[in-house]
Amino acid sequence: MLTNKxxxxxxxxxxxVVGGKWRMNIxxxxxKHKRVRFNQLRREVEGITTISLTRGLDVLIENQLVEKYDFxxxxxxxxxxxxxxxxxxxxxxxxLNQWGKEWLQ
Amino acid sequence: MLTNKxxxxxxxxxxxVVGGKWRMNIxxxxxKHKRVRFNQLRREVEGITTISLTRGLDVLIENQLVEKYDFxxxxxxxxxxxxxxxxxxxxxxxxLNQWGKEWLQ
DNA sequence: CAGGATCCTACTCGATACTG
DNA sequence: CAGTATCGAGTAGGATCCTG
Numbered sequence: 099m100l101t102n103k104x105x106x107x108x109x110x111x112x113x114x115v116v117g118g119k120w121r122m123n124i125x126x127x128x129x130k131h132k133r134v135r136f137n138q139l140r141r142e143v144e145g146i147t148t149i150s151l152t153r154g155l156d157v158l159i160e161n162q163l164v165e166k167y168d169f170x171x172x173x174x175x176x177x178x179x180x181x182x183x184x185x186x187x188x189x190x191x192x193x194l195n196q197w198g199k200e201w202l203q
Numbered sequence: 204m205l206t207n208k209x210x211x212x213x214x215x216x217x218x219x220v221v222g223g224k225w226r227m228n229i230x231x232x233x234x235k236h237k238r239v240r241f242n243q244l245r246r247e248v249e250g251i252t253t254i255s256l257t258r259g260l261d262v263l264i265e266n267q268l269v270e271k272y273d274f275x276x277x278x279x280x281x282x283x284x285x286x287x288x289x290x291x292x293x294x295x296x297x298x299l300n301q302w303g304k305e306w307l308q
Numbered sequence: 309c310a311g312g313a314t315c316c317t318a319c320t321c322g323a324t325a326c327t328g
Numbered sequence: 329c330a331g332t333a334t335c336g337a338g339t340a341g342g343a344t345c346c347t348g
Contacts, residue, residue: 240309240310241309241310241311242309242310245310253310253311253312254311254312254313256311257310257311257312276309277309278309278310279309279310279311280309280310281309281310281311
């Protein structure tokens with residue numbers, strides 16, 4: 099998405115990872131549940147489609163903010179959970195959210 | 204850009220305002236200088252073009268994170284400065300930047 | 309000096325339909 | 329249940345040239 103090499107702060111990379119339309123919200127909902135399944139996630143991230151959820155999860159997993167657990171059962175069963183890296187971002191997201199409430203209508 | 208109405212947290216709106224490719228960086232550099240002129244800003248936000256800088260500033264001014272001061276002299280002279288709203292976001296940006304340094308290569 | 313005007317590309321996001 | 333495949337639209341961002 100962004101990728102700005104010669105930059106003294108690492109904000110671009112942060113936005114590469116969590117700057118998408120849904121990604122912070124996905125993290126938010128996963129965190130609320132600790133562990134959550136795909137369709138439950140889709141229901142709680144309001145307005146998201148399966149494909150956007152899949153793509154958001156892919157980026158978050160690639161960057162190791164989220165871990166996926168597959169159960170080899172039928173019907174399929176998967177669960178998503180925050181990694182330590184993902185959890186470490188939550189306080190900041192909380193602050194950001196709080197800032198939005200205070201300063202944006 | 205985003206705009207997600209039925210959402211219990213206001214993160215979408217936050218990203219509407221500061222989620223662009225350059226906007227956080229622009230805030231960052233303005234904050235460093237307190238007050239800064241257009242071309243100096245362009246030099247210090249590495250890689251940005253005039254049009255991207257203009258567009259980024261427009262959004263930030265619209266949302267009152269940045270204030271613009273025009274001097275009616277020739278040659279033209281403008282200065283940009285953070286508002287209280289803009290300043291209030293800086294600690295969070297700092298945290299986000301710090302998080303990026305710790306967790307993203 | 310501080311932008312505006314134009315034109316263009318690339319990528320994100322979405323709708324719909326289908327599958328192991 | 330948990331996705332994939334395909335196609336299409338909208339928009340952020342960029343290149344280049346021009347101006348009060």
